Amino acid sequence: MIDLKHIIKAYRTGKVEFQALKGIDLKVEKGEYIAIVGPSGSGKSTLMNIIGCLDIPSRGEYLLDQQPVNTFSSNQLADIRNKKIGFVFQAFNLLPYATAYENVEMPLLFAGMKGRKRKNRILEVLSQVGLADKIDNKPTEMSGGEMQRVAIARALANEPEIILADEPTGNLDSKSGTEIVNIFDDLWKAGKTVIMITHDLSLAQKTERIVKLKDGLIDNNGNLA
Numbered sequence: 001m002i003d004l005k006h007i008i009k010a011y012r013t014g015k016v017e018f019q020a021l022k023g024i025d026l027k028v029e030k031g032e033y034i035a036i037v038g039p040s041g042s043g044k045s046t047l048m049n050i051i052g053c054l055d056i057p058s059r060g061e062y063l064l065d066q067q068p069v070n071t072f073s074s075n076q077l078a079d080i081r082n083k084k085i086g087f088v089f090q091a092f093n094l095l096p097y098a099t100a101y102e103n104v105e106m107p108l109l110f111a112g113m114k115g116r117k118r119k120n121r122i123l124e125v126l127s128q129v130g131l132a133d134k135i136d137n138k139p140t141e142m143s144g145g146e147m148q149r150v151a152i153a154r155a156l157a158n159e160p161e162i163i164l165a166d167e168p169t170g171n172l173d174s175k176s177g178t179e180i181v182n183i184f185d186d187l188w189k190a191g192k193t194v195i196m197i198t199h200d201l202s203l204a205q206k207t208e209r210i211v212k213l214k215d216g217l218i219d220n221n222g223n224l225a
């Protein structure tokens with residue numbers, strides 16, 4: 001489903017080119033559960049943003065469901081993100097003045113879902129993450145763990161096949177963090193492909209495969225650490 005072929009991501013600062021990713025080969029099959037680990041600056045977020053079509057590689061080829069993503073326009077990439085990928089960030093990235101309901105509504109509006117169908121879907125995903133009683137709360141009226149559950153509900157709204165999470169528990173205490181990872185476990189058991197960046201080895205060990213990054217390269221050839 002995800003096939004990265006010698007992906008390089010280079011940034012140019014003045015005359016100096018810096019490669020955040022130096023040639024990543026990674027295949028992920030549908031339904032896999034993967035953790036990406038590695039030191040700060042090793043390229044984890046850069047890689048996740050490329051997998052999630054938030055960014056494009058400088059060189060190399062990315063095939064997503066056999067489609068050459070690196071040749072796509074920004075509109076096509078936005079469309080893929082909306083339909084196929086649910087992204088969860090460390091800092092939640094919710095709209096601060098919007099309620100849980102309205103935050104989850106955003107991707108459904110982009111997808112053109114209307115009326116009662118949209119309303120039902122919003123209530124369904126908020127219930128799925130245990131927030132049926134918080135639909136009218138704004139982020140300032142929720143705990144960190146609750147905010148992250150809204151972000152997960154938003155990521156799930158359009159039924160993406162792939163869930164990507166960049167340090168989803170990084171701003172949470174261990175109890176809320178465990179609750180969040182339990183939701184990812186359930187999503188994986190329900191057939192989703194889940195890829196999570198984490199610094200927490202005990203969380204990484206719950207996945208099927210650990211990909212270790214070091215200085216922009218995969219350190220363990222994708223084998224179990």
Ligand SMILES: Nc1ncnc2c1ncn2[C@@H]1O[C@H](COP(=O)(O)OP(=O)(O)OP(=O)(O)O)[C@@H](O)[C@H]1O
Nearest residue numbers: 011012018020038039040041042043044045046047
């Ligand atoms: N827009 C940019 N311009 C220049 N360099 C960048 C840019 N974005 C990232 N980098 C560099 O690329 C490298 C990898 O960054 P990345 O954010 O992927 O690291 P990370 O593994 O996610 O680290 P962390 O664990 O701290 O989140 C870093 O050295 C960073 O400074």
Ligand SMILES: [Mg+2]
Nearest residue numbers: 044045046166
């Ligand atoms: Mg990062």
